[in-house]
Amino acid sequence: MTAIILKSLQYRWPDASNLTLDIDSFHLGANEKVMLRGPSGSGKSTLLAALSGIIDVPKASVLVAGIDVGDLPGSDRDRFRVDHLGLIFQVFNLLPWMSAIDNVLLPCRFSKRRLEKVGANPLETAMRLLGELGLTDPELLNGPASALSIGQQQRVAAARALIGSPEIILADEPTSALDEDAKDAFVELLLKECDASGASLMFVSHDSTLEKHFDRTVELNVLNGRGV
Amino acid sequence: MLDLCLKSLLNRRFVAGLTVLSIALSVALILGVERLRTEARAGFANSVSGVDLIVAARGNDVQILMATVFGVGSTGAGISWESYEMVEDMPGIDWTVPLMMGDSHRGYPVIGTSTAYFDRFRHSGGQPLIFEQGHGFDDPAGAVVGADVAQAFDYAVGTEIVNSHGSGSVSFDVHDEAPFTISGVLAATGTAVDRMVIVSLEGFDALHEVPAAIGADPFLREDDSARMPHDEHDEHDEHDEHDEHDEHGHEPGKINAVFAGLTDKSAVLSVQRQLANYRDDALTAVLPNVALLQLWSITGTAETALRLMAGAVALAGVIGMVVMLTAALDARRREFAILRSVGATPRHIFSLIVFEAVLLLLAGIVLGYLVLTVVTIVANPVLASNFGLRVGVGLPTARETLLIALVFCSGLIASAIPAFRVYRMTLADGLSMRL
Numbered sequence: 254m255t256a257i258i259l260k261s262l263q264y265r266w267p268d269a270s271n272l273t274l275d276i277d278s279f280h281l282g283a284n285e286k287v288m289l290r291g292p293s294g295s296g297k298s299t300l301l302a303a304l305s306g307i308i309d310v311p312k313a314s315v316l317v318a319g320i321d322v323g324d325l326p327g328s329d330r331d332r333f334r335v336d337h338l339g340l341i342f343q344v345f346n347l348l349p350w351m352s353a354i355d356n357v358l359l360p361c362r363f364s365k366r367r368l369e370k371v372g373a374n375p376l377e378t379a380m381r382l383l384g385e386l387g388l389t390d391p392e393l394l395n396g397p398a399s400a401l402s403i404g405q406q407q408r409v410a411a412a413r414a415l416i417g418s419p420e421i422i423l424a425d426e427p428t429s430a431l432d433e434d435a436k437d438a439f440v441e442l443l444l445k446e447c448d449a450s451g452a453s454l455m456f457v458s459h460d461s462t463l464e465k466h467f468d469r470t471v472e473l474n475v476l477n478g479r480g481v
Numbered sequence: 482m483l484d485l486c487l488k489s490l491l492n493r494r495f496v497a498g499l500t501v502l503s504i505a506l507s508v509a510l511i512l513g514v515e516r517l518r519t520e521a522r523a524g525f526a527n528s529v530s531g532v533d534l535i536v537a538a539r540g541n542d543v544q545i546l547m548a549t550v551f552g553v554g555s556t557g558a559g560i561s562w563e564s565y566e567m568v569e570d571m572p573g574i575d576w577t578v579p580l581m582m583g584d585s586h587r588g589y590p591v592i593g594t595s596t597a598y599f600d601r602f603r604h605s606g607g608q609p610l611i612f613e614q615g616h617g618f619d620d621p622a623g624a625v626v627g628a629d630v631a632q633a634f635d636y637a638v639g640t641e642i643v644n645s646h647g648s649g650s651v652s653f654d655v656h657d658e659a660p661f662t663i664s665g666v667l668a669a670t671g672t673a674v675d676r677m678v679i680v681s682l683e684g685f686d687a688l689h690e691v692p693a694a695i696g697a698d699p700f701l702r703e704d705d706s707a708r709m710p711h712d713e714h715d716e717h718d719e720h721d722e723h724d725e726h727d728e729h730g731h732e733p734g735k736i737n738a739v740f741a742g743l744t745d746k747s748a749v750l751s752v753q754r755q756l757a758n759y760r761d762d763a764l765t766a767v768l769p770n771v772a773l774l775q776l777w778s779i780t781g782t783a784e785t786a787l788r789l790m791a792g793a794v795a796l797a798g799v800i801g802m803v804v805m806l807t808a809a810l811d812a813r814r815r816e817f818a819i820l821r822s823v824g825a826t827p828r829h830i831f832s833l834i835v836f837e838a839v840l841l842l843l844a845g846i847v848l849g850y851l852v853l854t855v856v857t858i859v860a861n862p863v864l865a866s867n868f869g870l871r872v873g874v875g876l877p878t879a880r881e882t883l884l885i886a887l888v889f890c891s892g893l894i895a896s897a898i899p900a901f902r903v904y905r906m907t908l909a910d911g912l913s914m915r916l
Contacts, residue, residue, distance in 0.1 A: 334824060342822070413823070
């Protein structure tokens with residue numbers, strides 16, 4: 254099944270004169286790992302908002318995991334988002350007053366689907382994911398997330414996005430706060446885990462040095478016909 | 482959801498703690514005022530029972546009630562013994578107890594009366610006075626003390642005590658020439674009687690006869706020295722004060738008031754009228770319960786003011802909580818965006834804020850109740866000895882529960898303001914992490 258299908262997607266912010274998004278066609282295959290590159294202002298955030306059901310898009314223009322996002326009523330979009338998407342932000346992904354483990358388990362609180370997919374022991378799954386991402390110190394994992402380094406926080410965020418095997422991981426410049434060595438290591442780990450869970454990855458970044466890790470790179474300026 | 486809330490609040494424990502404290506203080510205050518008010522009323526109402534009429538020289542009902550029952554203030558002019566006998570002999574009057582007052586013993590009021598006082602006086606809905614130790618006085622030098630007085634000074638049967646004139650706790654005018662011997666200690670009643678020293682009429686008179694005979698001339702003091710060996714030269718003022726006795730109306734043969742019981746309670750109004758029309762002395766007959774109602778109408782304004790203030794403090798506490806919740810919203814935008822990204826709906830975020838308010842309010846109410854209980858336990862001895870008030874410690878009454886519920890509900894409703902703000906904010910923010 255194709256993870257993401259965009260078909261003549263047009264979106265204009267309520268008070269804007271130009272179309273922010275004008276995408277003719279885009280496909281993201283199952284377990285495909287794509288890097289989406291574009292300067293700021295090219296509509297990256299708006300595209301992510303469209304994919305995650307934050308903004309209203311026309312019917313049949315955005316299909317995520319076979320679901321027409323534009324056709325979902327508002328209250329269903331929150332469930333859709335947590336059921337099918339794992340999100341990783343640039344920085345500050347974690348609730349600082351929660352432990353790393355509890356942060357990882359957050360989606361399972363809100364999504365029955367992901368709780369079911371995570372197996373009989375969510376805690377064990379969380380520990381395994383964190384372990385695979387190189388975080389094993391139990392003291393660190395049970396302490397407040399604010400005690401973690403930025404690199405560690407991003408790996409915890411990746412574990413949270415992956416837990417319960419959502420179909421698609423959306424990563425919004427997750428490496429921009431990391432140093433050079435950590436960037437490649439993080440991307441490799443993320444890709445490995447996406448393979449393990451069979452998730453597709455849409456990795457937004459303007460860092461061309463990371464291109465080599467992905468199946469293909471899409472320039473948002475090209476994709477987004479009327480983009481700036 | 483609840484543990485999310487708790488953890489988030491713990492993360493902000495300092496501000497949350499302050500908010501809980503302010504709610505706790507307002508709850509303690511609002512309940513404290515209420516409790517003090519009801520206990521004061523109950524205490525006052527318990528202090529008079531079984532007395533149908535209080536007869537005194539013409540004056541204000543409340544003043545007469547306060548002086549005779551609570552030992553606060555005085556009745557003004559006295560009434561003559563002839564008037565007392567007239568009351569005693571009136572048709573319809575079952576029993577009478579004469580009362581004299583105006584002296585104090587180390588700050589506690591002293592009253593002069595007959596032994597009938599111990600048989601007739603009733604408190605707390607008809608309970609008689611009970612002797613914890615000893616018995617009533619059989620001779621003019623005998624005295625009976627209330628439970629508080631006995632406890633305050635460790636008095637027991639046989640202790641010799643000395644009274645002073647006036648009602649302050651510090652008196653320069655000590656009647657050490659007329660000591661009393663305690664013949665009995667009363668069991669605690671929870672009323673003003675606990676704070677009284679009760680002596681016989683003769684004893685009370687004797688107290689004033691002795692200094693009255695001394696006269697005003699300080700040069701006569703050599704004659705006095707035999708009688709008052711402890712006098713110092715610089716205590717001349719003392720003698721001047723004694724002069725004023727006569728103006729206070731403490732002359733032998735005069736009493737201050739009469740407690741009266743009727744054979745037929747329904748005749749109380751006609752007896753009251755007859756006494757008011759008595760020609761030989763200007764008398765007022767007070768129905769204790771009516772005077773109490775008058776007292777409530779006087780204190781009502783102060784009570785209302787106190788309750789308004791307590792209400793305002795509670796309002797300030799609730800507003801403080803809303804301010805805290807609202808002020809935190811901007812700082813918590815990131816928190817909400819993260820929660821939204823993992824599937825929390827705007828409704829979840831809304832209820833998160835309301836849950837927080839509930840937790841803060843509950844903690845505040847519980848803490849406030851504890852504070853009130855502790856303060857009550859600490860303040861009770863002071864209240865009891867100074868005002869004869871005892872504030873109960875225990876579970877909230879129905880009215881208090883209502884007040885607590887009122888604070889809780891107003892807090893809950895007020896929390897909807899930040900909750901709605903955050904609802905709209907999360908809808909507008911979405912997952913944007915631009916901060």
